[in-house]
Amino acid sequence: MDFNEYLEIFLEESKEHLQSINDELLKLESEPENTDIVNEIFRSAHTLKGMAGSMGFEDLASLTHQMENVLDLLRNGKISINTDLMDIIFKCVDLIEKMVVSIENGGDGKENVTEVVNELAKIKDGTQAKPADPVSAVEESMEQEPKLELDEFVISLIKEAQKMGNFTHQIKVSFEENCLMKNVRAYMVIQVAEEMGEIIQTSPPAEQIETEDFGNSFIMILISPLQAEEVKAQLANVMEVKEVSVIDRSDDEHHICETAVTVELESPDTSETAEVSKTIQTDSEKSNQPPAKAETEHKQKKAKTKSIRVDIEKLDQLMNLFSELIIDRGRLEQISRRAEISDLTETVEHMARISTDLQGLILNMRMVPVDQVFNRFPRMVRDLAKDLNKKVQLIVEGAETELDRTVIDEIGDPLVHLLRNALDHGLETTEERIANNKPEEGTILLKAYHGGNHVFIEVSDDGHGINREKVLQKAISQGVVTAEEGKALTDQQVYYLLFASGFSTAEKVSDISGRGVGLDVVKTKIESLGGVITVDSTPGQGSTFRVQLPLTLSIIYSMLVKVEDETYAIPFSSIVEITTLTPEQVATLHGKRVFQFRGQVLPLIYLNEVFHVPPLEEEIEQEQIFIVIVRKGTQTVGLVVDSVLGQQEVVLKSLGGFLTNLYAISGATILGNGEVALIIDSNQFFN
Template sequence: MFDLEQYLDMFLDESKEHLENLNRNLLKLEEDHSIETVNEIFRIAHTLKGMSSTMGFEKIATLTHKMENVLDDIRAGKLKITTAIIDLLFEGLDILDEFVKNIEAEGKESDRSIDNIINNLCNLNDVETTDSEKDSSSQLQDDFQYVTSIAQKAKDQGINCYEINVKLEESCILKAARAFLVFKAVEQNGEIIYSNPSTEDIEDENFSDNFNIIALTKLKKEDFKEKILAISEIKDVTIKDFDKDSINLDQVKNLTVNTGNKIQQNNEQNIESKNDQSESKQRKGKTSKTVRVDIDRLDNLMNLVSELIIVKTRLEDIDTDLKGQNMNEAIEYLERITTSLHDAVTKVRMVPIERVFNRFPRMVRDLSKELNKEINLIMEGEETEVDRTVIDEIGDPLIHLLRNSIDHGIETPEVRKSLGKSEVGTTKLIAYPDGNNVVIEVCDDGSGLNIEKIKKKALEKNIITKEQAEIMDDKEAAKLIFAPGFSTADKISDISGRGVGLDVVKTKIEALGGTVEIESEKNKGSKFIIRLPLTLAIIQALLVTVEDEKYAIPLNNIKEITSISTDNIRIVEGKEIVLYRGKTLPLINLGNVLDVERKSENNSKEIIVVIVKKGDKDLGLIVDNLIGQQEIVIKSLGKYLSGLSFIAGATILGNGSVALIIDTNSLFQREWYS
């Protein structure tokens, strides 16, 4: 028995890609109603139908087939594009997406019934085409006249129009598959304008051993025949010049007419233009250079690069006296190679953030309808590349921010009009690289954060005290919306007010080694700024010691390194602070935080302080000694040690010892920092 399980991953990858394209083109169709967009949507639905049918997913195949019928009627001019049709196609897209996700999770389509949407698609077709069906013979005559006129126009341009009869071997088992190969061979060298039986009947194997097609081509009959006969299980091929009198009206009911701009462009431009054909070949060549690679293989490659860097570090740590000139040159060469290899692997792991952004136009469309608001979504920097791991994780935080921006940030059209604003609200999603980081901004031109309301809600939930509320500035108050369970919404809704879920946003972004900041101005709008590291595997870090233990502090989180006199340290409410550069700097002893056993007291009058940052906050970490800057490989501690506080992972040093990596963001959450 033929096992399709081995192709499931490929089916899922391609289906997700097709659904993304379907979503994007449906949004485009809603704006421009162009026949080119309809043709593209039809092609996607047709491809999904074929893929799912082959894999045995009948619900997807059935639904895409019905969607395809509606699109075909639009292409033929039997249906007009309306909001109802687009909404129905979007509903179909959502159901397809649900089925694909269920297949990925459980290996099968969900139990959801598709009877309702199938009936709606069929009834839509019945209602809209009632007028055209009043005179079916007239419609068939029009279709037939259309085909003959196309054939005549092709002949006038020196293009051959052939009537082709293909007969399959009686022993052929997969008739539809053989017919598909014939269609593909013909379309590679021309254009099909007629099929008897129809393509639907051929795909369903609802035909005997032979079928007819009419095709336009520049090839001679002999060459055309040779290409078709090259397909196995073809018994005979008959090709003759097209004669409109050879087709009677009884046959026209099975006609498949390629209507719309596509066939006209092929006849008037593409077939007669060698330049267009060469451009098409170039485009095909370009896509063939792209391959799908399993992320596990990339991770394995990254691990090998990591080991190479560890070896390089180990060689660098060899005693200087033992190194000769050749050794130094070899190490320098190894360093250049590992750096180049690391950069190359990192680029392989990088993917455009467009993959995340593409899902949001549809979400904004649905939300604006639900909330009766007019929203203009502007996306910039979709080509910005980030690590694949970040792509998989950043989607949910951005969804939270966008939903809250649209629901609670942007006012209703009436309110906006009264404030002298445009009735159409604007939400921006912007991405751009910034050194070793990627910055994502979510902006809106709405009401901005209501600071007084935030303080009031925080007091009600005992997140802050009354005294803290009185001395807290607007910037500090704005950050309260990241507190767990915090919301300014007066009533619970499906979408929720600004603040709901933002603790999840903050937690997720910090888990990726990033930060999130807020800028807001009353009646002007709000901006959430997310900063994320480009890669999560290999980073630059500062190595420090506490007693005999070595620790690594990510360089991106370090603001500066200084030494401070112990005489300048003050104790305020049991916490150590120092006045540094005109600002109060909280201090913590890294050894105390990590419970490092002290062998002796440090009575030095000068202490080494590593100042780390988180947004606009600073914190001084007291360490014993500095080792220096080094490129390190982040290794996971595994599930058993995953709950350790203040530790983000570990790295292997050149001498084989292990150094723990400090999670500086978590240090800001302790009671010594407020």
């Protein structure tokens, strides 16, 4: 059987289970006595093992099985949580993740797992000397005909299930003798069963089922809100299942209820029928109990959101087509204004409303929660804190905030660098925190939230803050600023020196943060996404790095301006204010033209000179000069234009491979009149 068609589903679900295991392991470290967490980890590991076995990735299935053995000992209380044990399990999860990545990249998913397997085996072997080992006893008893012995843990789960209004079913599944790949069929049956509830035990154990070492039948215990008839009907529809018998376990006497009814079900692929045993509970309490609660839970479970997976390239193509529609809409709006035909005007206005709604829908389709990036950071912070011998708590807020998929794919690395920086440079050592009357455990806050047409992501720490003098002296020694310039800088301007190219305050290069290159890499990446980054700090209390990102990179709000006979678009995200000056208000300082704005002296940049725009044949002497004031971080400049045309939603288009690295130009757009307008990247006007 060719499993390539299932590979994508396998990879997606494997990543989800690995993320779940990582998250639950971090919770388990802080709540070592919480058996619910162990059960959740065990379920994810068990499902991952089954999928790997069915897909033929034996090494992955084997390693997951070894980890599952240790988790089984944990949930049965035979071993307890400690730091060494958690490290081994995390190491195991890392190897599994490497295998999944290898498979995703076309590899065979093989890794050298000998060391980890030996460590896991030592943990398991250390408990085997105990007198009553139900696992081995059950395995021995299952060599011939499968049968099930319930231990105290399973019995307690059954009792708890009944209290919650659920039913406990013992299910025996038999296959045709000539059935091929029974392990795959068994996995399909188990998957169907897991959709109806929770499997708490199988006979023989799952690893034997995966290797087809179970004859023609196996038994499982299922806790479900559904009654026996429905469970049986769904399981019997799996291909080549010969017989399914479902019987309820009484929680009082733990025996099999004898009352059963049989029905004939038609096989989905043949006209043959299969005899299926259905069990009716004889317990008077259960027979009199209304199934309202179970039915309600079942209905809620059935009410799932329907969704499909769509290739991101198709969404990109859809966005490009819609971009063309936006351009034509602008053209129609201009034509209708000139024509002054009421019917045409009404139609264009209606089309504008519909296209606005359509735009919102398309953008929402591309939006994904930042949790897709954030969810890998708790594990990273845990490992780095251990390497640095620091106690750290990571608090994540606003993980449900949504960003364009294009931005999500690019924002991960800058955030990793900022978090590493906060851990290494921001937070003090435990001894320093105690000496400063601070809690031993430092706090890092990773927060995302919407603001207008932007998303803000903050990385804050409660460390010692940024040392202004140390940063300034380092900047002077590295030639970033002169000593004279340093004296005039505000605190914010000094902090912003951290983003200067090649600047680093690290005393030695390490793998934790900095790596000797500073934060300029972060700033470059953020700016390439159309965003900006700022930093605030209070000595002794901590620092906050704030990243501002556009919701999408495809359609932006811009201010259209005229420079001589050329039209340019300046993104709203960088504009502070638009004002006018008279020629007399322009002054010269150190050979540069400047003007005074709200108590500050700001430099002026004449766009006609920067872009070498040819002058009009008939020069008109202007009585006033239009100034578009733009900002990057703490720096502000004024852009001199001839006139301001107004705001417009424009589509950002690439200039192609032949026009790359153009100074202060990020792309182009097509206006309603068919004219091409260049989009200005004002960040490049700042040093």
